[in-house]
Amino acid sequence: MSSPRQNRPPAGPVPAPDLPLENADPHATRTVPPDGHHRPEGAGPDGTRSPSGTGPDGTPPPAGDDPRTGVHPVDEARPLGRILLFGVQHVLVMAATPISAIFLMSATLGLGPGLTVDLLSAAFVLSGAGSLVQSLGVWKFGPRLPFVMLPGGAPLILFLAIAEQHGLPTAAGAVILTAVFTFVVLPLFSRLLAYFPALVIGTMIVIVGVNLVKVGAVLVTGQPGSPGFADPGNLGLGMATIGFTVVFYLFFTGVLRQLAVMLGLLAGTALAAATGALDGTGAGATGGGLVNLPHLMPFGSPEFNLVAALPLMLYTLASMAEATGQTVINAEAVGKRIDTRTDVPKTVRGDALTSLFGGFFGLPLMVTSGENIGIVRVTGVRSRFVTAAAGVVLIGIGVLAPVTRAISVIPTAVVGGTAMVVFGVITVLGVQMLGRSDLDKHTSTFVCAVALALGLLPILVPGVYGGFPPNVRILLESGVAVGTFTAAVLNILFHHVRPGVAARLTTPRTGSER
Secondary structure (H helix, E strand, C coil), X not given: CCCCHHXXXXXXXXXXXXXXXXXXXXXXXXXXXXCCCCCCCCECCCCCECHHHCCCCXXXXXXCCCCCCCCCHHHCCCCHHHHHHHHHHHHHHHCHHHHHHHHHHHHHHCCCHHHHHHHHHHHHHXXXXXXXXXXXXXXXXXXXXXXXXXXXXXXXXXXXHHHHXXXXXXXXXXXXXXXXXHHHHHHHHHHCHHHCCHHHHHHHHXXXXXXXXXXXXXXXXXXXXXXXXXXXXXXXXXXXHHHXXXXXXXXXXXXXXXXXXXXXXHHHHXXXXXXXXXXXXXXXXXXXXXXXXXXXXXXXXXXXXHHHHHHHHHHHHHHHHHHHHHHHHHHHHHCXXXXXXXXXXXXXXXXXXXXHHHHHCCCCCCEECCHHHXXXXXXXXXXXXXXXXXXXXXXXXXXXXXXXXXXXXXXXXXXHHHHXXXXXXXXXXXXXXXXXXXXXXXXXXXXXXXXXXXXXXXXXXXCCCCCCCHHHHHHHCCHHHHHHHHHHHHHHHHHHHHHHHHHHHHCCCCCCCC
């Protein structure tokens, strides 16, 4: 990447036609490939055209705006019934995340059943509200891409650490302070986006994908060293769910093929019911009421402590970098051009706004989910109104207790098997982006290799930084943060600083310069 243009993130690359995309039009206008060379519509990398204007593998090319309506598929409204059906698919795949996050909070902090119910309701409602903001866009909040928001992950671990050390009111205050901090530093971060080219973002997406595959695998196996780890029954359920998904995707076509992820999850749940492996803990935790309404400030008035909030504030810098990669990869998955300088900040603002409200309801930071990007790519359904419908369904789950109980009995092994497939797709998307990053240059290969090595280290070897101070360990154990920071710094050194220094050393100086 020797030119300034090559060092900018792609404005809106088009996904490779390895999976069929709904409403693809062989006559639709395509964007120029990343290498800058125009090719005939339907032509492969060598310029040859496949029959009937299809791609080199026989699939339709990605669609731009529909020439009949002038509407991009991501902005296309579909029949309400189909939108809701695809929205439910997103929810079923991701429902385990807020459930497991809240149950982990409850178990770790010793929360009572009533408070657990309240937090579970808040988690679903805020996830739904955040999904609506990101998918529909409100003023400068939300990129209008098919995004779903969820709690959990590293922000949850930091929240629990703050709560255990300083108390739950301080943990809630730390979330609110971090949300405000995000708004304050966002203008500075936006100026740095030029230093996050496809090489950096692709490396980050690969690390994110590998980390997420591990998360899905842990749902199947349980934590190493815990009772029942790698239970053959759970492994069988997870593998069977993957097998069902593959079979449905292989033999079905059209809408049924697009629903292969949901059908695989339902088939895995049916198998669990037949073998007596349904999880009843979720139903027991939510009680027998009909309606759950989240309560404001469930821990009392938030307490604001800057020192206690510092680890969460530092993490949010890495979270903004991750939001950058997710926005770019989401735009790529739906084939829509974006301007990273304006659209990425909209994603970050949506995260911060949802987290701000979440803090007042006792939740950890809310973040955009990478899971739904994999679903979009697998199904080829690109409409943002589908994830908006998922947001409405999530709010409904948070309010209606019987629905919450029904969702929560799905075994984690089944959800984990589904998640592994979806997360694997995200990893492939990162690999595809790296494929357009000029890796034939030795410097790009070196940058990617070092960043992957350091970023994957805490993922592949848990506890490797156990001897470091707690605040330092929190940052080093975030493989995404370490890998992204390493890739960005090395990219600047090799592709910005080094060429500039070399040019000055090799340029003859005039007499006045001497």
